[in-house]
Amino acid sequence: MGNYNNVRAIKQDGIEKKRAFLIGGGVASLAAAFYLVYDGHMDGKMITIIENLPVLGGSMDGSGDEKRGFLIRGGREMEEHYECSWDLFCHIPTIENPSRTVLEDLREVNRIDPNVAACRLMHKCGEKIERETLGLNGHHIMQLEKLILATEEELGATKIKEFFDESFFTTDMWYYWRSMFAFENWQSLVEMKRYMHRFIHHLPNLSRLRQILFSRYNQYESMILPLQKWLEEQGVNFHRNVQVTDMALDILPDSQTVIAIHLVKNGETTIVTTTKDDLIFFTCGSMTENSTLGNMSTPAGVNRGPGASWELWKKIATKGPSFGRPEVFCDHIDKTKWESFTITCTDSPMVDLLTKLTGRDPYSGKLVTGGIMTAVDSSWLLSVTCHRQPHFTNQPENAIVLWAYGLLPDNVGDHVKKKMEYCTGEELLRELLYHMGAGDLTEAIVASSTVIPCMMPYITSQFMPRIKGDRPEVVPKGSVNLAFLGQFVEIPGDCVFTVEYSVRSAMTGVYTLLNLDKQPPEVYPSQYDIRVIAKAIKSMHGESHVPGEGLIRYLLKDTSMAGLM
Numbered sequence: 349m350g351n352y353n354n355v356r357a358i359k360q361d362g363i364e365k366k367r368a369f370l371i372g373g374g375v376a377s378l379a380a381a382f383y384l385v386y387d388g389h390m391d392g393k394m395i396t397i398i399e400n401l402p403v404l405g406g407s408m409d410g411s412g413d414e415k416r417g418f419l420i421r422g423g424r425e426m427e428e429h430y431e432c433s434w435d436l437f438c439h440i441p442t443i444e445n446p447s448r449t450v451l452e453d454l455r456e457v458n459r460i461d462p463n464v465a466a467c468r469l470m471h472k473c474g475e476k477i478e479r480e481t482l483g484l485n486g487h488h489i490m491q492l493e494k495l496i497l498a499t500e501e502e503l504g505a506t507k508i509k510e511f512f513d514e515s516f517f518t519t520d521m522w523y524y525w526r527s528m529f530a531f532e533n534w535q536s537l538v539e540m541k542r543y544m545h546r547f548i549h550h551l552p553n554l555s556r557l558r559q560i561l562f563s564r565y566n567q568y569e570s571m572i573l574p575l576q577k578w579l580e581e582q583g584v585n586f587h588r589n590v591q592v593t594d595m596a597l598d599i600l601p602d603s604q605t606v607i608a609i610h611l612v613k614n615g616e617t618t619i620v621t622t623t624k625d626d627l628i629f630f631t632c633g634s635m636t637e638n639s640t641l642g643n644m645s646t647p648a649g650v651n652r653g654p655g656a657s658w659e660l661w662k663k664i665a666t667k668g669p670s671f672g673r674p675e676v677f678c679d680h681i682d683k684t685k686w687e688s689f690t691i692t693c694t695d696s697p698m699v700d701l702l703t704k705l706t707g708r709d710p711y712s713g714k715l716v717t718g719g720i721m722t723a724v725d726s727s728w729l730l731s732v733t734c735h736r737q738p739h740f741t742n743q744p745e746n747a748i749v750l751w752a753y754g755l756l757p758d759n760v761g762d763h764v765k766k767k768m769e770y771c772t773g774e775e776l777l778r779e780l781l782y783h784m785g786a787g788d789l790t791e792a793i794v795a796s797s798t799v800i801p802c803m804m805p806y807i808t809s810q811f812m813p814r815i816k817g818d819r820p821e822v823v824p825k826g827s828v829n830l831a832f833l834g835q836f837v838e839i840p841g842d843c844v845f846t847v848e849y850s851v852r853s854a855m856t857g858v859y860t861l862l863n864l865d866k867q868p869p870e871v872y873p874s875q876y877d878i879r880v881i882a883k884a885i886k887s888m889h890g891e892s893h894v895p896g897e898g899l900i901r902y903l904l905k906d907t908s909m910a911g912l913m
């Protein structure tokens with residue numbers, strides 16, 4: 349969608365009579381509520397968002413204070429071509445300065461202080477790896493090219509580890525890739541392929557994370573709260589601490605209509621009757637469902653119990669084949685879990701350690717690590733990041749907040765000989781400090797830190813190998829009033845584990861159910877840009893010549909295309 353088509357949709361007849369029920373209070377539902385008001389011209393009072401938790405924002409959380417310690421289950425790397433997300437946030441004023449939008453603020457922060465990783469990879473207890481190339485050999489490059497040319501149908505449910513040679517998994521490319529995007533070797537090759545296409549323009553920047561964007565504060569404060577405030581001002585209703593346990597559907601041979609929603613609050617069930625005039629949006633599946641927290645002296649453990657979104661999706665999936673197969677994603681906790689931990693350091697020599705590793709002053713208000721630093725020889729495959737400080741608006745001046753995670757939590761640590769789920773916050777920090785080379789600073793850093801561990805059983809469930817039909821369409825064929833949103837729906841060409849995917853699902857759902865003459869923006873087509881392809885191929889070859897490069901240079905010499913190589 350170029351600017352010509354980016355106009356507000358025309359108001360549809362009968363919109364006044366419609367109600368919308370959004371099950372889930374993550375960014376997917378909040379975005380859908382925005383588009384119902386903005387493009388759908390729906391009165392906010394007719395929209396109800398139903399969330400099982402006491403807070404909105406879902407996976408984009410942020411909480412805490414100096415005393416308890418701060419907590420983010422995750423931090424988001426974003427990029428310029430989150431076309432749907434920036435379409436949304438160019439309309440939402442910031443909390444601090446209502447005359448500026450969230451997009452304007454984010455762009456300004458990143459313009460003044462553009463991201464560059466100071467120490468992307470390290471090993472041997474805090475020794476920086478200085479290489480910038482991807483470390484691929486000719487065979488790895490051929491395999492990557494083969495992956496790009498393959499169709500999703502022929503790859504089916506193939507796992508990444510079944511496609512590449514063993515040696516690929518020790519290349520710098522794979523360390524950059526898996527730690528940045530959080531892929532496990534046993535996960536979906538098709539999703540990795542989608543990432544290759546969708547983010548091909550980032551291939552030359554993997555070692556320095558240039559062009560990656562971060563919000564001013566954590567994304568709960570910088571993105572969710574402003575969006576929530578905008579929706580509140582429109583009169584949108586928020587029902588927190590309410591679980592949707594079932595939906596009744598009228599299933600006919602060629603149509604399905606939701607006719608009732610079952611809500612449970614404080615153990616009491618209410619049934620809301622719906623008609624074809626009502627719209628129901630369900631965020632099916634959640635990567636942060638059943639997260640468990642620990643503290644300095646208590647491990648996070650793992651919650652293997654049922655969760656609101658998976659239970660509801662499983663129930664609905666039994667009612668029609670077009671509603672997907674949730675068990676493909678949620679029934680493999682030991683393949684989908686990993687653990688993160690948020691570290692709050694007050695008057696701490698952590699500042700000295702970070703300055704040593706990055707050459708930057710954590711108190712400068714500018715970027716510190718510049719994205720994640722990954723310890724490639726860590727058994728848990730630990731990564732840690734320290735964003736611009738303060739990371740929370742209520743953070744004291746003498747505190748810094750870091751976020752770390754281990755992609756392989758079932759391995760025993762190198763310094764702390766335990767799996768992550770059994771480690772206290774202190775033990776997680778000690779293992780991290782070992783890999784950061786803290787040495788003599790260790791005890792003083794531990795003494796000045798508060799760590800909140802967070803185990804997420806489903807954090808990479810969206811990457812599990814899948815085939816067509818495992819994920820429902822946003823609006824399944826024949827669905828009269830039900831749309832599926834979030835990370836577990838099928839959207840051709842875009843990539844899961846992104847805010848963008850959830851916002852795109854929201855736009856798609858609203859435009860389709862309301863039958864609006866408007867499409868979401870195209871997924872950024874850098875994969876078809878010959879300049880991007882040329883740069884990507886060059887970066888795959890590192891310092892060696894691309895085959896045929898000399899001939900192409902010769903042929904293009906003194907022509908208008910000379911700059912291509």
Ligand SMILES: Cc1cc2nc3c(=O)[nH]c(=O)nc-3n(C[C@H](O)[C@H](O)[C@H](O)COP(=O)(O)OP(=O)(O)OC[C@H]3O[C@@H](n4cnc5c(N)ncnc54)[C@H](O)[C@@H]3O)c2cc1C
Nearest residue numbers: 372374375376400406407422424425592634657834846847
């Ligand atoms: C550690 C981590 C790192 C990440 N890194 C990045 C990144 O670098 N870049 C990026 O773009 N994105 C990243 N993401 C992903 C991004 O945050 C998510 O894709 C996005 O927030 C998902 O939003 P959602 O609304 O689709 O789902 P969720 O945020 O999961 O929200 C779903 C909500 O629905 C509620 N719910 C579900 N079922 C019911 C029910 N039956 N009744 C009541 N409530 C229900 C749940 O409680 C939940 O709050 C990361 C996420 C995490 C956790």
